[in-house]
Amino acid sequence: MSNKALIIIDVQNGMFNEQPPVHNGKDLLHRLNSLLKEARHHHIPVIYVQHNEPTGSSLETGSIDWQIHSDIAPLDSDMIIQKHTPDSFHQTNLHDHLQQEKIDELMIAGIQTEVCVDTTCRRAFSLGYKMTLVLDAHSTFDTNNLTAQQIIDHHNQTLRWFAKVTPTTEIINSSI
Template sequence: MNTALLVIDVQQGLCEGEHDAFESQQVIRRINQVADRARAAGALVVFIQHESNAGYLEFGTDSWQLARGLEVKATDLRIRKTSPDSFHRTELEQVLKDNGVTDLVVCGMHTEFCVDTTTRRALALGYPVILVEDAHTTEGNQYLSAPQVVQHHNTTLSNISSFGPRVRLVSTADFRIGA
């Protein structure tokens, strides 16, 4: 299988309490559906976790852990990162090369930071991306609501053509590897 699913930053600190992302529990359910279909098709499933050196999302803390309700299998991989770019100073690119991955599926948190940055970097590295349009979320900000941020990034990312590879939007209901 030449596809990998990247599940970005679906962590406790982003799914509960003051930083609970918009519809985080619904998004977790959708990610579980996407991951089940990816595994069934033989795709590599990679959970990526953001971490800081101290405080919020500090490695090993409860807020750093993968979110409750997220279904992780023994065959899934985990990668730790310290920037919005899942490729920056991580082994992600090498893991993808070692596994013959040529196509990526992206979902997770936060839309305008880690999902956006990782998707753009993937395009720059030559990977076509399926962005699961209803399986990424954020908190929103003082100017845009979370649904507005998600819609904006769905539209923006799927219209980038300068890298060569493109982003294709697919809903959870319509997601299939090879479709």
């Protein structure tokens, strides 16, 4: 039997204050809340990853925009990992914490699909974790070349090499 954890990456106020804001932000927050409720009901650890940027940046450490979005606020029992790069494992204590807690299966959700979510999925796979990417609980922004939905769809297809890509409802219906 594996020990699971839910990892929510960079769902910070600043992501919703961008212009345009993160794609389908309200739906994303709704799905994350559903996952959080189910994970907590089944005593599955929740780990938030919070991106830190320097003074004057959109996710300036300690600023209002840097804070985890209040709609999915962490509980005292949740862990918060601070990071400075797209890789949630790089120069953080995430891997050590997971090893200490004997967690070997990760469910990944959050922002930004093609950057931090992608990088963290690939790194976790390389570290030997069994991975689930929550198909409809990660998001990004439109670019000059691609819509956010195109980026999300592409990554859901590509990351199948590294993770089981599963919709929120299927995860919840299987009792996480």
